[in-house]
Amino acid sequence: MGNARYDVVRRDGLVIPAGYDVKGPCERPNCNTEINRGLDALCGDRPGIPEHGCGGYFCDKELYTAPEGQTGWRCTDCAGTPQDEPETEPQDDPAAYSPTPHIPRLLTEMCIAESQTGITGRAHDDYRRAQRRTVLLLRAVIADLLALARPEDTRAAGDAARAALAVRHHDWLTRGISADEAREWLRAEYAHWEQNPVHHPRCPGGCQGSGIVESIQVWQDDGIPLDVEPADCNRGRPQDPHLSDCVCHGSGRIPVPGHPHEMVRCPGETIPGPGQPQPAPEPAYAAVGTSPWYDEPPF
Structure with a gap:
């Protein structure tokens, strides 16, 4: 039967059946949870008389990870953790993932x-x-x-x-x-x-396994794309929305200077509030040849 069913001798001399095919109650007093006596329910590094742990079988609620350098699981008593108290170190670290996975x-x-x-x-x-x-x-x-x-x-x-x-x-x-x-x-x-993403043929980002997608860079003001360029596939990760205080007012697009009927992607800059310094406007030249760099060679 392999690991499905076998007999073990415990420290108290009792011979009990064990294995993932053997069912029994959790050995914690007043706990009636039914468990399988497999290695995932064992307190110790091996069945029977383990080097570390008591060798009992417990439900998930009563088991903790073994100390560093040891293997297996430990029950509440062997782990030295109070039964009704949470772990001393909270796990609500906001910087655990940046950004938070979707x-x-x-x-x-x-x-x-x-x-x-x-x-x-x-x-x-x-x-x-x-x-x-x-x-x-x-x-x-x-x-x-x-x-x-x-x-x-x-x-x-x-x-x-x-x-x-x-x-x-x-x-x-x-x-x-x-x-x-x-x-x-x-x-x-x-x-x-x-x-280091591995893109598969059914990638949620639509790259079909290539890792590259076509990204619209310029639109007409009626939404028709004018310029499409290759870009890295983000595997379907949703983009952060632009808020109402953004220069695009939440649309994600801004007009092209000098081309009022064309739109480009918004860089995500916020509109300066009252009392904040305003960005300097770009110089506008009335006609070709009035730019101070017009007569300079291209290289």
Whole structure:
């Protein structure tokens, strides 16, 4: 049966069945949650009589990440964490992600990557493995974002740490780290993933895998594009909206100086308020030849 069912001898001499196919109650007093006695419910580094931990089996609410340098999980008593108190260090750091990831886009990316993991005969094994890692990474980032939004929820923090450790396990990183270190490592890996994107044929940004999209640079005042140039694909990430105090008044476009019927992308500058210095106007020349640089050679 392998890891599905086996017998272990505990410190008290009892022989109990264990394995992910064996069901039983959480061993925390007054907790009736039914669990599977697999390694993910074990307090310790191995079944039976572990070197670290008590060897009991607990539900997710009662388990914490092992201390640095150790592996597995620890129950409330072995971790030294009070049962009814949240972790001492809150996880609501506003600078954890900059900018904050857009969860709907992460879900889209994750679903597309998940669909790519099942391709056989048309994709290299390394490609499918990379797509599987993307699924694990984005799933962990979403869990981390939810935990950051609820810093008092220790279970959400534990779920985020476990999801981050699943990515490390996929990368064959076996060194034990704390829950906070796992989440910090996850954020660094996500930043690297964002800076080094792999665009697939069904990229949400519409690049069809090339990483390049056609971007409109100049419009007519009626919205018809006049100039289209290649630009980096942002993989469908929504752009920050322009507010009413922007020079474009929220439209995202401004008139081209000297060409009132043409519009270009707004740089996002705000309109100076009362008492603030106004930008100096550009010199306007009435006719060709009146510019002070008109007679200068081009090079």
